[in-house]
Amino acid sequence: MASFINVLSRLTPPPFAAPEEYDGLEYRWKLFVFRPAYFKNEVFLLGALLFYVVFFFVGQSINAKKAEKWVSGYRDLLKRQFSSPDVNGLVRDGHSDFFTFSTGRRNVESLHTIFRLKPYHDLAQTVFLTVWSLVDLQYSPKNELQLDFKLFSSALPHDFVWAVVAKDELKNIKDSRWDLTFTKASENSNLPPNMSIMSELADVTEALFKSTAILDALKDPKIAPYFRSLSVTDQPRERPSKLSTPEKHVILSLVCPSSSHVDDLNGLVSALFPFIDSLTKVSLRPETKTKLKKVRETFEKTLKVEAEQTKKEELEQAREDQKAARRKVEEERVSKLSAAEQQKILERERKRSIRKSQGKSVRKV
Template sequence: MASFINILTHLTPPPFTAPEEYDGLEYRWKLFTFRPAYFKNELYLLGALLFYVAFFFLGQSINSRRAEKWCAPLSFSNTHWRRVNGYRNLLKDQFSSPYVNGLVRDGHSDFFTFSTGRKNVASLHTIFKLKPYHDLAQTLFQTFWALVDLQYNPKNDLQLDFKLFPSVLPHDFVWAVVVKDELKSIKDGRWDLTFTKTSENSLLPPNLSIMSEFADVTEAIFKSTAILDALKDPKIAPYFRSLSVTDQPQERPSKLSEPEKHVILSLVCPSPSHVDDLNGLVSALFPFVDSLSKISLRPETKSKLKKVRENLEKSLKVEAEQAKKEEVSREDQKAAKRKAEEERISKLSSAEQQKILERERKRSIRKSQGKAVRKV
């Protein structure tokens, strides 16, 4: 017992003894004494932790307010109702179900709304992809990399994706109006716009370019719709990125599928105090969608558009057949390997065959146990 006590005595650290010459700030309460000078490192760590937590909640609040203000209702200001920071009432006027499931959050920087129940529009997805203000590491990286790579320019992205009913757009084509500064990034990120050629148009502001498969498409759109006035509005210049009409997916498909027609408006999401600057443009999209059925193309243009899609369909079929052949080849190789292994085992003695069977049985048991754990 004495030896055990001696061991504990040696293992126990000596009590802390404050130097007698300490003459700094200290706080005393009964038997307790606190001397801040001895906790400088802990104070710095606590300050860093509090800064990180405050940064997280502040960034989360900034993104939430930016998305929520876009969806805000009418508010009362002194003597009259006015629209403040939002399009809720615009969507209420246009859709029977303007906010299905409300504002949906995916993390702290991505938000979604879904609207449906309107003539010519199957659905409207409003997608917010905001900068990660809540994440200190990502914010520092984006700030640093923007200084290193001048082409890197992360933005608060807002996209209004109108999925159209098939009968709304009688022709298949890809067309877009794009801010010139966005041409490179949009070509890299939108496969459907690789169908187009870029050109200038005197009817548009000088900072905008046309991306169209054929010039006839642009002429027909400007002739049949009234979108030009909205695009000329100087208020939208800081926020407008692109407006596109497309029958192709944004990413290259791996197989043939039924084409979907979309009108997509891509914006820089404005701050809550400037949301109303985009009222005119967003309001103009609904009559723009309704007027797409009036577009009339020349017969030779329709033939060229049809040929482009036929060539795409052929290439997708060839790729699908090639992928199927590769899959069949891999299955044949596995079958041949299995057969060779079975022939090898059949030539072994019964004892060795029994060992192999027992090993396979144990392996199958472990696999089944692993699946059961994952299900739980």
């Protein structure tokens, strides 16, 4: 018992001895004495922690309010257009990503409204993004808002990729949207000077611009700060690795406006619905249809060749794995044999290698 007490006495830290010459500010309460001068570093650390916590909650609130303001501003429009608007309300995925889902409309299977906002809640990421935007002048993080309309197959009788894109997005859009690599950029007199057309063929643009509602909406100067692209596509946004049934989408990509400017995009969003309905009437020339079909058939052949090559490589890798497994089993079996038996096996392998090398030499001659 005495030894145990002795051990505990050694582990117990010595009592704090306050220097007698301390003449600074101090607070006393019974046996407790608090002298702030001894906790200068702790004050700075506590302040930094408090700042980080406040920054997190304020940033989180900013993003949530931005998304909620948009949803509440367009709820009436969605109620008029969909039988099931805003299914489950605004869904949060982390602190900077939000989305809503609407369904139940002619020609539209579903609408995903997707918010990808800047990480205002994360101090480290915010500082990094700010510094990097100063280093790389081409890098400009944005609060992204995307309205992704998935169409019924009957809503668009043709297969093509087409888009109207803000000119300041042209440099980077093909890196983020593989489907737009099918297109070529060009000017169009029907559009404002800050926008370009990305289309596979001119006939497609002529057919789509018969809908004057969307043209008038695109000419509205209020949308210029927020508009990024409007696309109609039958291809996935990322390059597929195998053949799949194509899905047709109308995608409006925007910079999410501030709470006070949510209504600036009302005309553009409202015009999307008659534009989508007009796609059922799109008519293309026979030669245009042939060219579009040929492009897709060529790409499908490329995917088939890649799939066959991948399958071949997987089979070869599987055979190599089986050989390696058999070698490992054989090595484990041999390791358990006596030294004499191991020597016999090694000698047999050596003779087999000599015969193989001699056979190769004879065939070469």
